Amino acid sequence: MPASAPQLTILPIARVVEAPEALTLLQAALAAGVVLPSSCRNGTCRACLCRLVNGDVRYRIEWPGVTAEERREGWLLPCVAVAVADVTIEQPEAIDACDLPVRLARPRF
Numbered sequence: 001m002p003a004s005a006p007q008l009t010i011l012p013i014a015r016v017v018e019a020p021e022a023l024t025l026l027q028a029a030l031a032a033g034v035v036l037p038s039s040c041r042n043g044t045c046r047a048c049l050c051r052l053v054n055g056d057v058r059y060r061i062e063w064p065g066v067t068a069e070e071r072r073e074g075w076l077l078p079c080v081a082v083a084v085a086d087v088t089i090e091q092p093e094a095i096d097a098c099d100l101p102v103r104l105a106r107p108r109f
């Protein structure tokens with residue numbers, strides 16, 4: 001039986017999603033219907049910058065756009081980070097797509 005993927009907990013919305021090694025944390029969140037801020041998705045613009053509350057990640061690129069000091073302070077770029085263990089992040093702008101209102105369009109005849 002294959003080992004289960006690490007869990008990604010997204011605060012403050014308290015959503016828990018699977019974060020397999022094949023996906024970045026941003027991709028894992030999006031695949032589960034959680035929208036996180038992002039732009040370049042290659043670790044340079046810092047639009048996705050958020051807090052790593054706990055857990056362990058590795059970066060897909062050698063020089064992500066966070067300094068060593070920022071990493072020590074708990075800042076993380078989820079667009080290029082992969083969970084290597086269960087991870088909790090804090091992103092106040094996270095949106096659970098399940099919470100968005102549904103608008104039904106009137107049929108046109």
Ligand code: FES
Pocket residue numbers: 037038039040041042043044045046047048049065077078079080
């Ligand atoms: S989206 Fe640009 S650094 Fe993450």
